[in-house]
Amino acid sequence: xxxxxxxxxxxxxxxxxxxxxxxxxxxxxxxxxxxxxxxxxxxxxxxxxxxxxxxxxxxxxxxxxxxxxxxxxxxxxxxxxxxxxxxxxxxxxxxxxxxxxxxxxxxxxxxxxxxxxxxxxxxxxxxxxxxxxxxxxxxxxxxxxxxxxxxxxxxxxxxxxxxxxxxxxxxxxxxxxxxxxxxxxxxxxxxxxxxxxxxxxxxxxxxxxxxxxxxxxxxxxxxxxxxxxxxxxxxxxxxxxxxxxxxxxxxxxxxxxxxxxxxxxxxxxxxxxxxxxxx
Amino acid sequence: xxxxxxxxxxxxxxxxxxxxxxxxxxxxxxxxxxxxxxxxxxxxxxxxxxxxxxxxxxxxxxxxxxxxxxxxxxxxxxxxxxxxxxxxxxxxxxxxxxxxxxxxxxxxxxxxxxxxxxxxxxxxxxxxxxxxxxxxxxxxxxxxxxxxxxxxxxxxxxxxxxxxxxxxxxxxxxxxxxxxxxxxxxxxxxxxxxxxxxxxxxxxxxxxxxxxxxxxxxxxxxxxxxxxxxxxxxxxxxxxxxxxxxxxxxxxxxxxxxxxxxxxxxxxxxxxxxxxxxxxxxxxxxxxxxxxxxxxxxxxxxxxxxxxxxxxxxxxxxxxxxxxxxxxxxxxxxxxxxxxxxxxxxxxxxxxx
Numbered sequence: 191x192x193x194x195x196x197x198x199x200x201x202x203x204x205x206x207x208x209x210x211x212x213x214x215x216x217x218x219x220x221x222x223x224x225x226x227x228x229x230x231x232x233x234x235x236x237x238x239x240x241x242x243x244x245x246x247x248x249x250x251x252x253x254x255x256x257x258x259x260x261x262x263x264x265x266x267x268x269x270x271x272x273x274x275x276x277x278x279x280x281x282x283x284x285x286x287x288x289x290x291x292x293x294x295x296x297x298x299x300x301x302x303x304x305x306x307x308x309x310x311x312x313x314x315x316x317x318x319x320x321x322x323x324x325x326x327x328x329x330x331x332x333x334x335x336x337x338x339x340x341x342x343x344x345x346x347x348x349x350x351x352x353x354x355x356x357x358x359x360x361x362x363x364x365x366x367x368x369x370x371x372x373x374x375x376x377x378x379x380x381x382x383x384x385x386x387x388x389x390x391x392x393x394x395x396x397x398x399x400x401x402x403x404x405x406x407x408x409x410x411x412x413x414x415x416x417x418x419x420x421x422x423x424x425x426x427x428x429x430x431x432x433x434x435x436x437x438x439x440x441x442x443x444x445x446x447x448x449x450x451x452x453x454x455x456x457x458x459x460x461x462x463x464x465x466x467x468x469x
Numbered sequence: 470x471x472x473x474x475x476x477x478x479x480x481x482x483x484x485x486x487x488x489x490x491x492x493x494x495x496x497x498x499x500x501x502x503x504x505x506x507x508x509x510x511x512x513x514x515x516x517x518x519x520x521x522x523x524x525x526x527x528x529x530x531x532x533x534x535x536x537x538x539x540x541x542x543x544x545x546x547x548x549x550x551x552x553x554x555x556x557x558x559x560x561x562x563x564x565x566x567x568x569x570x571x572x573x574x575x576x577x578x579x580x581x582x583x584x585x586x587x588x589x590x591x592x593x594x595x596x597x598x599x600x601x602x603x604x605x606x607x608x609x610x611x612x613x614x615x616x617x618x619x620x621x622x623x624x625x626x627x628x629x630x631x632x633x634x635x636x637x638x639x640x641x642x643x644x645x646x647x648x649x650x651x652x653x654x655x656x657x658x659x660x661x662x663x664x665x666x667x668x669x670x671x672x673x674x675x676x677x678x679x680x681x682x683x684x685x686x687x688x689x690x691x692x693x694x695x696x697x698x699x700x701x702x703x704x705x706x707x708x709x710x711x712x713x714x715x716x717x718x719x720x721x722x723x724x725x726x727x728x729x730x731x732x733x734x735x736x737x738x739x740x741x742x743x744x745x746x747x748x749x750x751x752x753x754x755x756x757x758x759x760x761x762x763x764x765x766x767x768x769x770x771x772x773x774x775x776x777x778x779x780x781x782x783x784x785x786x787x788x789x790x791x792x793x794x795x796x797x798x799x800x801x802x803x804x805x806x807x808x809x810x811x812x813x814x815x816x817x818x819x820x821x822x
Contacts, residue, residue: 355557355559357555357556357557357559358559358561360526360546360555360559361553361555361559361560362561363525363526363547364524364525364546364547364551364552365547365552365576366573366577371576375561375572376561379563380562380563
């Protein structure tokens with residue numbers, strides 16, 4: 191009767207398959223987090239088991255609590271995000287709009303920093319931080335995060351600014367707003383979506399970062415990604431606690447993602463399809 | 470809302486270069502206070518650049534811009550007390566109509582109650598008082614255009630700049646708005662500079678017109694003068710629908726010889742010379758005497774008709790009232806009255822009579 195039905199079924203099947211590739215590890219970790227360590231290792235894997243909250247109790251309030259590490263992650267991520275956006279928004283605006291000598295070169299530099307493999311930077315960063323006393327400090331780790339989040343954020347924001355018609359700013363200038371108030375009253379409200387998307391990406395990158403944190407952090411500054419690593423030791427891997435820790439660490443990410451979902455989807459499409467307005 | 474300010478403008482020797490290309494080659498212009506002044510020219514002729522220089526959105530490469538005898542050449546757009554209506558209107562999409570109109574006042578710290586009152590006054594003047602709570606995205610093109618106008622008039626500036634403000638409207642609305650614009654400018658008495666490539670708009674709106682060609686002003690005059698005495702062959706060809714017939718001829722004594730037939734003109738030359746003869750289609754007569762021609766096409770346009778003719782290898786257009794009396798393929802002779810002839814130098818294009 192409906193010729194489109196088989197197509198729809200096939201489409202859902204393919205989509206389901208793709209989603210499950212992403213969802214399976216997460217779901218498996220979720221199940222694991224409610225199992226005892228014994229159940230985790232059972233073979234064949236148990237799909238029916240008596241769920242326990244013991245792992246969550248342990249990772250939150252036990253001797254190996256990850257709460258201080260969540261705080262660490264929060265300080266580093268929020269700090270890096272706020273500073274990044276504070277610098278990236280004006281910088282992106284300048285790159286998109288102003289004419290100044292060396293504009294092309296600075297634009298290329300921003301992109302070039304994105305091409306460096308981070309692993310090649312770890313040792314230089316370590317030496318620099320050691321020299322200035324920045325190892326195992328919040329300011330040290332935030333400064334390092336800025337080195338890759340700032341170029342990324344600038345690069346992302348530039349396309350949003352470039353999509354705005356020049357006339358809008360010129361109208362604001364003629365309306366006696368001046369550059370800064372034109373930016374504040376006219377330009378920024380129109381790139382809200384872009385700012386939201388960029389903020390979320392920068393925050394998530396900082397929150398999920400592991401390599402720099404493990405090398406440049408320490409006992410005082412130990413983000414949750416590093417702390418979870420402690421559940422893996424030479425003697426044993428505490429899979430259930432690791433899974434519970436991962437679930438807890440993922441919660442802020444999921445909350446931020448859900449809050450910003452509308453902007454992200456819109457933002458991604460705006461970035462993809464360049465509108466008119468350019469001359 | 471009559472402005473106490475003066476609003477006369479002078480450009481002297483303005484040159485604008487973009488890298489290697491020169492967009493304006495020394496523009497001199499004087500606009501009187503309260504005048505409706507139109508910058509007319511084909512695209513790329515430099516008229517919009519001139520307007521943007523007046524606004525302060527472009528810097529001059531050479532020359533001076535004076536407003537009320539004050540040098541504003543280097544002044545920022547916001548320091549010049551000018552308001553502009555952009556071709557794209559450039560409304561702020563995240564603000565309501567009322568916020569859009571009130572924005573220029575908010576930027577100079579006008580008290581809230583005064584802004585509200587001024588916004589309502591300005592909106593009423595362009596008949597959009599009922600739309601104040603909407604956003605630009607919810608308005609039609611014509612309504613958006615009125616919001617842009619209201620935003621310009623709300624602050625009672627010294628100078629209005631309008632960049633092809635009617636070009637995005639449909640034909641019927643354009644005619645209506647054109648008339649309203651003229652009335653609005655009259656009632657406000659604010660000096661207005663208006664850019665258009667549409668000669669009909671220029672003719673109907675302007676007190677005076679500056680015709681731009683290739684980065685130069687070729688004529689500044691009233692619409693009537695530009696039509697009846699174009700200073701350059703390029704102006705003659707640009708103004709008028711259909712455009713003036715321009716054909717090579719030779720000027721001898723008090724006649725112009727066209728295809729071997731001498732036509733008396735109201736001017737005398739001491740020695741014979743090669744010229745371009747211009748005759749408006751409406752001034753051309755088909756009859757018994759004159760330059761022989763053959764009818765190629767006839768376009769019937771209701772109250773008048775346009776007849777395309779060929780005379781000695783030259784295409785000519787003749788405009789006549791009522792229905793065509795000549796059929797396609799018919800032969801006739803073309804003539805014109807002596808004072809309908811426009812004579813231009815063949816080499817320089819300058820008017821000679």
